[in-house]
Amino acid sequence: MKAVRVVDEIKEFVVREIERPAMPTGAVRVKIEAAFLPPYFEHLPEGSWRTPPRPFTAGQCAIGTVLETTQGDSPFRPRQLVYCDMYIQGSGSEADHGFIGCFGLTPAASRHLAVWPNGTFAEEFVGPEQCFTPIPDGVTAPPEILCRIGWFGTALAAFQRGGFKPGMTVAINGAAGLLGASAMLVALAIGASQVRLIGRRTNLLHELAGLDRRIVVEEAGDKTPIDFVLDCSGGEDVAKTETLAERLRRFGALTFVGALTRRASFDTSALMRNSNSLVGSFWFPHAVAAEVLSLIASGALDLSKIRAECFGIENIKTAMEYSVQKSGGLLHVALKP
Template structure:
């Protein structure tokens, strides 16, 4: 089969002929129909993200996908050949221990999980991928979506993990900070799907916020942030009818903490703030305000193994509308061009590779 293999970060990326994997216990071999690219894949390949710990030796890159099971290994009882599935890069070691290792297949792991990544190094930018069963979710009942449309659901799974962590409930008000980023926009669409009374889309680009509001519908309220904590917090509180039940922070590489602090101060008493973004500085927490308001601050990395099933249920039921996220499709051989496109793609555009 054909596969895009990287020998090391900053090393040579080659479109290789490699042996098609054989199923092993607890795995399925999937014929890839589509894979969506991360915006930072080019920087990752070029070695500009040294925080990442890749698998040892040449490995197939790619982090998610949609495909059809070609074969199953031993100790696989429910998944069947011919079944359409969605693939996740997030894999947690299935051992009954206090803190099982977790990795992102085809991408990275923490140093203490390197052995797991060495065992499951290869991702989805290939004609076939061998995946552990815990990273595979049946996509039955979604035949109306072709593979290039369905694969865009990967844009939603990470923020969905954060909204689950924050216990977003129907009838609540949600503030999304960083709403004009790819994951922030997906969080807005998810908030609507999960029954939020209103979703406050917060960011600094007014025209981009209005586009997000158009995509999300009448329950989405755009709020342009000025960078002043108390002023922005008041605007968010006013937009949410006196204070939000939950704030979801998905800022990317923020150089100052102001918008995150504004989201925190937008909460009503007993509100929750979920942190899933990234920041290049410290977050100074107002101890007394957090205590007096009974605010809850939650960090979240990725999502539980059950999240993809629940996310696909939202899509299957029609509650989640992903039609605003437009796939732009490249053939597998044109990965280099696709990586360039992904680096500059807008929040409502998804760069997709199709073998």
């Protein structure tokens, strides 16, 4: 079968014909319908990340159709449409988490990635049963749109971990990115009274603001009090994050899902007096995917404005360049075998 591979001594993706992956006990095999291609994937072949043993098939969140399982009592059945989550970890409290077909966050993740090295950028994907979530009948969005579920799930888990309550005023820092725009839609779906957008690409922010009267694009120097900050930003600009923390109402929370590369400074005395929380949130438990799908099925999470640019596996180089240059806001890139 055809697959996008990461191989030794080549610092870019290559397309190869490989054998169908084997089926370990507890595995599910799916035919890939569409896989999400985030812009940061351009760095995966370069060799600086803690990846599965090379060669391996790259991959991220995907939608697939079940072909077979190894367990007679499996909850999955042939021809069933499922969401494929690449997140993998052990059952204890040790930091050993990572993503199949991508990277591990700690050395301990290597043992999982050695067992499950190959991701979804292929005609078929084989993964552990816990990584799959059925798509309910009420969800009608096409696979190339649904493959973004991981970004909605990341946002939903961050709101849950930060103690979000309906009616809160939410600020999203880094709102023009794929995660920030996804978080905005999730905030509306779970009952935010207002969503305030902060980001560099103002054209995308104003496009997002046109979706709902509850969305506001903040101007420089805005001091509107807020209940919840979701920080999706990356890079070295910590000033916005520090200022947003100072605008939190009492009992408000700032939850980090981005990757700032500089240390931020906070007035811990003020945080203490206001009972504010600073919370880190990485990815989400597998069960959250079903919650996202329930929001979609109910109509609360509206995907009608999300757009996907689709490319075939054989066009991975063009697809990757397009994702880096164009992804953001409501637009993402999907691979379709």
